[in-house]
């Protein structure tokens with residue numbers, strides 16, 4: 001078998017258990033090393049790492065905050081020779097698991113005992129906008145599958161109203177675009193943009209082969225997550241309304 005584990009479809013959720021990449025490219029990921037080490041986030045990363053118990057199956061969210069927590073977890077696993085398995089939510093984080101030597105598993109084999117993830121916005125009801133990294137489908141799948149979910153944020157992520165700083169990311173099957181656009185407008189979308197790719201021409205293509213729309217609304221109602229999801233062609237949105245989440249706040253001061 002090739003040491004690269006992308007087989008017929010390259011979802012990190014389908015990576016064969018107990019197999020890590022063995023690649024110099026992954027071991028030396030420069031962009032992983034560039035992720036900012038903010039002191040507050042490091043403290044909270046240590047707090048997350050302290051939750052690890054031998055035998056845990058841990059869901060791993062995407063983004064820089066998740067990566068910092070993953071580094072702290074990997075250190076504990078190494079120092080204490082703990083037996084844990086990670087279920088990553090993106091190719092990016094599965095590469096990081098591999099780089100850090102953390103064994104991975106999938107949702108076929110295991111249910112996560114707990115999960116950690118970041119967020120782009122958190123409102124006073126602890127509802128979230130996620131998906132700046134475009135991984136909201138697998139993040140939501142993992143949060144829905146996990147017994148306990150920890151969301152790590154710093155105070156810059158706290159908002160009075162969802163949508164204040166970030167649009168709502170929506171993953172859409174490409175040919176459904178005209179229909180979904182029409183339906184989003186009738187839900188009250190004021191601006192809809194196809195997320196452009198960086199480093200390639202044209203749009204971002206998600207890990208599931210879809211487009212990501214960034215969609216602004218004047219008001220995000222409590223039913224919006226379900227309303228958006230019910231549009232045929234929408235795979236998932238980055239709205240997380242009314243989930244049972246434990247928000248852990250990192251201080252930037």
Ligand SMILES: O=C(CO)[C@H](O)[C@H](O)COP(=O)(O)O
Pocket residue numbers: 061062063064065066117118119120129130131132133134135136139
């Ligand atoms: O939802 C996400 C990716 O899809 C991330 O969790 C969110 O964007 C936060 O990222 P960061 O910790 O880098 O601020």
